[in-house]
Amino acid sequence: MKRRSLTSALARGWLVWVTIGVVALAAFAVYRLHGAFGTLDVATPAGAADQIVPFNPKRVQLEVFGQPGATATITYTDVEAHPQRVDNAPLPWSYNDSTTSPAVLVNVQAQSNGSTLGCRITIDGVVKAERTVSMPDAYVYCLDKSG
Numbered sequence: 001m002k003r004r005s006l007t008s009a010l011a012r013g014w015l016v017w018v019t020i021g022v023v024a025l026a027a028f029a030v031y032r033l034h035g036a037f038g039t040l041d042v043a044t045p046a047g048a049a050d051q052i053v054p055f056n057p058k059r060v061q062l063e064v065f066g067q068p069g070a071t072a073t074i075t076y077t078d079v080e081a082h083p084q085r086v087d088n089a090p091l092p093w094s095y096n097d098s099t100t101s102p103a104v105l106v107n108v109q110a111q112s113n114g115s116t117l118g119c120r121i122t123i124d125g126v127v128k129a130e131r132t133v134s135m136p137d138a139y140v141y142c143l144d145k146s147g
Contacts, residue, residue, distance in 0.1 A: 061122040062108045065092040070114030109141040
């Protein structure tokens, strides 16, 4: 029976021992890095978020105006950016709403059976867009992206 010496056994299995050492060192390094960046405690208590309080409500007014007695087909986006349509609306017409969103994108388009038609977008009392058109079956639009 042949006896193996300890050095010959280590000489044959050195790759296994080096691999085990590298894996152990890498695992320890990852553990330490998780601790350094505070990612060990991943549980967050319920209700810890701050309450978001609405602030500075914006008052939005859309107006369409034209010849008295005329009607218009009006399409607009409301303060939630949902498209809306009003058929045969008597002029003058207006839409008023308020929102606490940080930005408001509104537009209004109208086509009338009259010869004069205008639109206006007012946010917090400041006119942001206004147009007037004079022609048969007038079409007008106003757009505000700054609100």
